[in-house]
Amino acid sequence: MAMLGAAFTKGGGAAAPEPGAARGPADSCYRVAGLTKTYRTGRRTARTTVxxxxxxxxxxxxxEIFGLLGPNGAGKSTLVRQLTGLLRPDAGSVDLLGYDVVRRPDVAPRLVAYLGQEAGALDELTVALAIETTARLRALSPEAARAARSAVVAELGLTDLAERPLKRLSGGQRRLACVATALVGDRPVLVLDEPTTGMDPVARRAVWAAIDRRRAEHGTTVLLVTHNVIEAETVLDRVAVLDEGRVIACDTPGGLKAAVGDEVRLELVWRGEPPLDDPAVARLARDAVRIGRRWTTRMDPATARELLAAVTSGPAFAVLDDFTLSTPSLEDAYLALGGRHEGLVKG
Amino acid sequence: MTQALDTPRTDAAAPTAPDAPGGGVPLAPATPLWAGLAAVYRAQLSRTRVSRVPLLFVAVFQSVGIMILMRGVVDTGSDSAREAVVAGSSVLVVAFVALNLLAQHFGALRAANALDYYMTLPVRPAAVVLGMAAAYASFTLPGTVATAVIGALMFQLPLANLWALLLVVPLSGAALAGVGAVCGLLAPRQELATLLGQLGMSAALLLGIIPVDRMPWIIELGRDLLPSSYGVDAFIATYGTPDWTAFAANLAVCAGVGVAMLTVATWAFRRSARN
Structure with missing residues (x-):
């Protein structure tokens, strides 16, 4: 795991520390304790507390590149909105590089670049102007803003799109332009809420190369919200798994997968009605999570091989469309940890 | 919740901040008010290329249509009636864009959580509100001038003091954009923001173009409460033998309402972005 934070030293500035500053350990970016947020939804009789x-x-x-992984509605976005000073928690503390974000939410924009899920404020601007405006609003001078805009446009391969309004772009292109607005102005912390949604692999690679470069050159910390398990496994140093508003695990992706033990995942896709009188099929039917024609189970490797051999050599093979036997993913880890929702995305 | 207004401000061009460090990481500079305002204004103005031009045509057609309608209704022999129709129709363009469209825009931004974008940048809420209000007020200038010219030709009014619009539009624009921003930011739902914007514009239409001397006292009271009326009266004061005192007094009211409403809008912006 990259620990570039060791390069930071205490006491680099001239002025006196602000209230609440410099309390955390030198290698902490965010220290969150006891954070709680409750919403009320609905009206009068139908009012419920979430x-x-x-x-x-x-x-x-x-x-580090730290991930928040969980299905839709797990509380990821609510959490990052509190970490960026957008939302006041009901209880708990948020320490960002020594600053108390709950008490002084105005410091967050001066340390963090936040990429939310919405681009509504920029929709009608051209890509170039959206980036340049954001740079100006991060207090860059007009010249510095133009230079930063040109650099990030080239870095992310946006040159051909630079003069087109965001709302005329495809979802992935628009998202890429929004990532560019987050990268401009070199903040030490990037909070990115599902940054690569809808992007093609070329754009994804450009984004991760740009983030890696900032991490290598400036020790930038990245907090990534995702429900994409493949991306999470590939890019994250550590990941916190959220389910129904709680952190149910926090470890490296490898560490989380180890929680599943040495089990493997067996997936079967049927093209017709599987023969349930076949003992192997009946056993799978009992254990599998069934979504449409896809059955997914986890089991020890020997049993998996045995069942797969039985299925592929018996009558069930005639209605079997596809099968995969794979090592566990973060999704398996999530389910093994007690995650109660489907909804994580692969690929 | 307290927010950014009390944070130290630094020069826009400063590459790094002189602020106190937190464990070795200095705060980046906050964006000065004028730099933020200019950036928001420029960005908003660029939107004309995408969507505002058609809306300006709508605004002008609407006002010209009303003038054609009123030509058959009002006593064209009366100076005050003709002046009221032309001035009212001209300021209606400002009400349409600055009040109605800005209310809708802020309502839409809020509904889409798009204010998060501004709240996570070190820019003052006042810079965002003023930049947007200024841009929307600017959108209205060509339409207002076009309406005033067409109206003057239709109703045989002088064109000599048309320059007065250069003061009437920004000041009534500030007042109406302030009202529009407050409606857009305080309305609990986007549909209500749209509704309030439409109602404000309808009020400006009905109360602005009807000559004051024909109004019952209660309607006149309503007219006095509507900021656009002072823009209309300021413009009327430039016709015939100009009454510059009345002109200045009416514009002063617009300016005062503008300051008050934009202050409320700034507060509303901060409030709506954080709940």
């Missing part, structure tokens, strides 16, 4: 975040503790180190 516990969006419950007693969340996190310690995100400087220079």
């Amino acid at each position: 516990h969006a975040n419950v007693d969340i503790d996190l310690d995100i180190r400087r220079g």
